[in-house]
Amino acid sequence: xxxxxxxxxxxxxxxxxxxxxxxxxxxxxxxxxxxxxxxxxxxxxxxxxxxxxxxxxxxxxxxxxxxxxxxxxxxxxxxxxxxxxxxxxxxxxxxxxxxxxxxxxxxxxxxxxxxxxxxxxxxxxxxxxxxxxxxxxxxxxxxxxxxxxxxxxxxxxxxxxxxxxxxxxxxxxxxxxxxxxxxxxxxxxxxxxxxxxxxxxxxxxxxxxxxxxxxxxxxxxxxxxxxxxxxxxxxxxxxxxxxxxxxxxxxxxxxxxxxxxxxxxxxxxxxxxxxxxxxxxxxxxxxxxxxxxxxxxxxxxxxxxxxxxxx
Amino acid sequence: xxxxxxxxxxxxxxxxxxxxxxxxxxxxxxxxxxxxxxxxxxxxxxxxxxxxxxxxxxxxxxxxxxxxxxxxxxxxxxxxxxxxxxxxxxxxxxxxxxxxxxxxxxxxxxxxxxxxxxxxxxxxxxxxxxxxxxxxxxxxxxxxxxxxxxxxxxxxxxxxxxxxxxxxxxxxxxxxxxxxxxxxxxxxxxxxxxxxxxxxxxxxxxxxxxxxxxxxxxxxxxxxxxxxxxxxxxxxxxxxxxxxxxxxxxxxxxxxxxxxxxxxxxxxxxxxxxxxxxxxxxxxxxxxxxxxxxxxxxxxxxxxxxxxxxxxxxxxxxxxxxxxxxxxxxxxxxxxxxxxxxxxxxxxxxxxxxxxxxxxxxxxxxxxxxxxxxxxxxxxxxxxxxxxxxxxxxxxxxxxxxxxxxxxxxxxxxxxxxxxxxxxxxxxxxxxxxxxxxxxxxxxxxxxxxxxxxxxxxxxxxxxxxxxxxxxxxxxxxxxxxxxxxxxxxxxxxxxxxxxxxxxxxxxxxxxx
Numbered sequence: 154x155x156x157x158x159x160x161x162x163x164x165x166x167x168x169x170x171x172x173x174x175x176x177x178x179x180x181x182x183x184x185x186x187x188x189x190x191x192x193x194x195x196x197x198x199x200x201x202x203x204x205x206x207x208x209x210x211x212x213x214x215x216x217x218x219x220x221x222x223x224x225x226x227x228x229x230x231x232x233x234x235x236x237x238x239x240x241x242x243x244x245x246x247x248x249x250x251x252x253x254x255x256x257x258x259x260x261x262x263x264x265x266x267x268x269x270x271x272x273x274x275x276x277x278x279x280x281x282x283x284x285x286x287x288x289x290x291x292x293x294x295x296x297x298x299x300x301x302x303x304x305x306x307x308x309x310x311x312x313x314x315x316x317x318x319x320x321x322x323x324x325x326x327x328x329x330x331x332x333x334x335x336x337x338x339x340x341x342x343x344x345x346x347x348x349x350x351x352x353x354x355x356x357x358x359x360x361x362x363x364x365x366x367x368x369x370x371x372x373x374x375x376x377x378x379x380x381x382x383x384x385x386x387x388x389x390x391x392x393x394x395x396x397x398x399x400x401x402x403x404x405x406x407x408x409x410x411x412x413x414x415x416x417x418x419x420x421x422x423x424x425x426x427x428x429x430x431x432x433x434x435x436x437x438x439x440x441x442x443x444x445x446x447x448x449x450x451x452x453x454x455x456x457x458x459x460x461x462x463x464x
Numbered sequence: 465x466x467x468x469x470x471x472x473x474x475x476x477x478x479x480x481x482x483x484x485x486x487x488x489x490x491x492x493x494x495x496x497x498x499x500x501x502x503x504x505x506x507x508x509x510x511x512x513x514x515x516x517x518x519x520x521x522x523x524x525x526x527x528x529x530x531x532x533x534x535x536x537x538x539x540x541x542x543x544x545x546x547x548x549x550x551x552x553x554x555x556x557x558x559x560x561x562x563x564x565x566x567x568x569x570x571x572x573x574x575x576x577x578x579x580x581x582x583x584x585x586x587x588x589x590x591x592x593x594x595x596x597x598x599x600x601x602x603x604x605x606x607x608x609x610x611x612x613x614x615x616x617x618x619x620x621x622x623x624x625x626x627x628x629x630x631x632x633x634x635x636x637x638x639x640x641x642x643x644x645x646x647x648x649x650x651x652x653x654x655x656x657x658x659x660x661x662x663x664x665x666x667x668x669x670x671x672x673x674x675x676x677x678x679x680x681x682x683x684x685x686x687x688x689x690x691x692x693x694x695x696x697x698x699x700x701x702x703x704x705x706x707x708x709x710x711x712x713x714x715x716x717x718x719x720x721x722x723x724x725x726x727x728x729x730x731x732x733x734x735x736x737x738x739x740x741x742x743x744x745x746x747x748x749x750x751x752x753x754x755x756x757x758x759x760x761x762x763x764x765x766x767x768x769x770x771x772x773x774x775x776x777x778x779x780x781x782x783x784x785x786x787x788x789x790x791x792x793x794x795x796x797x798x799x800x801x802x803x804x805x806x807x808x809x810x811x812x813x814x815x816x817x818x819x820x821x822x823x824x825x826x827x828x829x830x831x832x833x834x835x836x837x838x839x840x841x842x843x844x845x846x847x848x849x850x851x852x853x854x855x856x857x858x859x860x861x862x863x864x865x866x867x868x869x870x871x872x873x874x875x876x877x878x879x880x881x882x883x884x885x886x887x888x889x890x891x892x893x894x895x896x897x898x899x900x901x902x903x904x905x906x907x908x909x910x911x912x913x914x915x916x917x918x919x920x921x922x923x924x925x926x927x928x929x930x931x932x933x934x935x936x937x938x939x940x941x942x943x944x945x946x947x948x949x950x951x952x953x954x955x956x957x958x959x960x961x962x963x964x965x966x967x968x969x970x971x972x973x974x975x976x977x
Contacts, residue, residue: 341898363941
């Protein structure tokens with residue numbers, strides 16, 4: 154048993170019990186669970202600023218050093234799909250990106266690269282999302298992804314419909330990548346979370362649309378190099394008219410964050426979280442079941458060890 | 465001294481305006497460099513930009529054709545060609561010399577007259593084709609810009625190899641073959657004339673040259689020959705690229721002089737000076753009015769006003785298209801107001817095409833009919849019009865596109881969405897897609913449950929709130945024809961307001977799992 158871990162759990166438990174007596178028992182039991190049982194599968198944080206929530210979550214996951222090795226070339230892949238400012242939540246929150254990059258470097262990463270294959274004009278997306286500035290300030294390299302020549306053909310032997318795809322060379326060449334989607338409604342796939350965020354590492358997305366979106370999303374996630382972490386930004390979510398949203402009335406401030414290595418599980422809990430704002434049955438998000446069938450993860454999240462934290 | 469000043473200003477302005485057209489990465493921001501195009505004579509005239517027109521006219525009346533010598537990019541381009549043509553390496557025996565030619569006034573005024581008539585008749589295309597600024601803009605856009613981008617890509621490949629991402633790759637697309645041909649032909653013809661005989665274009669074809677030339681006959685400062693110092697050596701005429709110095713009669717044709725000041729430095733006895741007319745000693749022979757020209761102008765003017773207005777309202781030739789899925793109505797860029805407004809005011813300088821970050825504007829061939837040849841039209845092959853972007857409307861120097869604020873742009877409907885279920889993949893393949901709805905900024909395209917197959921959603925369109933950006937058309941995966949496309953509005957409309965849901969304050973205090 155890790156003594157430090159135990160002590161931390163003890164302190165946290167103590168603090169929470171003191172602060173919130175009513176929830177005390179529940180949280181106490183969970184904390185004890187996590188200490189005694191299997192490692193944490195998902196960390197869910199509620200109620201903080203993006204960077205604060207991530208700090209908590211990654212600590213619970215065992216620290217960034219567990220996922221990023223010294224000298225590693227890391228890619229942080231946010232969603233930067235739209236020419237939207239952070240308050241409209243079309244893209245991942247830049248503060249979260251800053252904190253992730255910072256932690257990667259603290260864990261000894263040699264370089265951190267940030268990109269996304271955008272839908273709107275990439276120059277505007279990178280700029281107006283605030284991500285380019287944030288990432289550069291944190292020391293990351295921001296690379297373009299708007300031209301086919303940046304992509305390399307990879308095969309997807311497990312894919313059902315999609316047997317190959319062109320993936321951005323930054324992902325192909327990296328040692329580890331972190332998938333950082335933003336939680337959104339999506340007109341085509343119903344939800345856009347971690348699995349859907351894979352479409353931003355791919356060149357030709359029209360084929361996804363023309364040959365079955367829900368299956369192709371699952372297929373692309375079978376690419377052999379899996380993200381070391383999926384960090385779902387649910388600080389602000391687009392509840393309607395996604396994935397862009399057309400005005401501020403589509404956006405809800407929910408202050409959530411979910412972290413897991415299991416991409417299907419984290420998208421499942423994120424969908425359940427979303428359902429509190431707007432009903433979204435899991436079977437409407439077809440790529441979840443397709444992903445489970447391809448053994449990418451589990452939708453049976455009740456069996457998982459979920460660490461829930463309220464700040 | 466004057467010549468050096470002229471060369472300095474010309475080089476600077478030509479360099480800037482050329483780079484402004486080449487600059488795909490917007491290194492020169494539009495709000496601080498937009499004036500480069502707006503100070504040009506014909507665009508300013510069409511934009512009814514009184515200040516610029518007045519300044520150019522006052523400059524001309526005071527100092528002569530300063531505009532032609534130092535502001536007009538095509539004029540400066542010709543000077544560069546002419547300069548090369550006089551280098552020794554091109555002439556084994558002796559340096560090339562210019563010599564005096566009489567003015568081709570009938571030709572000049574005829575071209576101007578026809579251009580004005582065509583303009584009044586709604587055929588701005590002719591003015592656009594021979595306006596020197598617009599012709600230069602087209603040439604740079606069609607010919608030099610791809611070369612500049614190719615250079616960028618070369619640098620990019622070198623820098624990226626060393627993990628330096630200062631450069632990024634750009635896709636070089638031939639938007640219009642006709643624009644390439646027009647640009648190349650213009651440059652070749654004008655370049656050839658400049659090589660042979662200096663500023664021939666400016667003094668025969670160019671309508672700006674003819675108008676400003678007429679004014680500069682009355683200008684205050686002129687190049688004067690001091691008869692007592694002149695030795696009739698003729699060296700001034702040999703360097704005069706406007707061929708306007710008649711040494712034999714000691715006459716200078718001020719309507720053709722472009723204030724290059726080359727003659728001043730060539731005169732060994734300093735007989736030439738750029739100065740105010742000095743009292744009575746001035747001009748031994750005052751030129752008589754040319755009755756023929758007067759008559760011509762009068763007839764021209766009369767004809768212009770009697771041309772039936774119906775001609776101006778000539779219906780656009782309906783583009784043929786045998787398929788339901790091909791665009792029938794061309795789309796003009798935001799800010800154009802209507803096809804008619806665009807066609808009347810646009811000189812096809814292609815600045816909007818050059819500056820568009822989304823590569824969605826291309827020169828029209830015959831989409832608008834002959835009247836709109838080379839004028840900008842929207843294409844959604846390589847991208848779609850960014851919802852928040854207003855650049856084309858801001859940079860247009862002739863107000864063919866009037867400036868839009870972002871709010872106005874959000875409301876402007878340049879075209880309306882049309883949907884063809886029979887070829888949509890949801891119908892033909894039975895799969896979910898939704899790419900069009902995903903790209904729609906106003907949700908004029910949404911996905912609704914598909915009645916013919918359980919679990920599928922199919923696009924549903926609401927053209928009333930469509931802005932015509934083409935996001936849906938661009939991303940639609942169906943080929944060869946798209947299942948969803950935009951039809952242009954002849955007259956731009958205001959889209960309907962969409963129903964905004966009231967922003968509800970939702971407090972999420974639970975995980976939900």
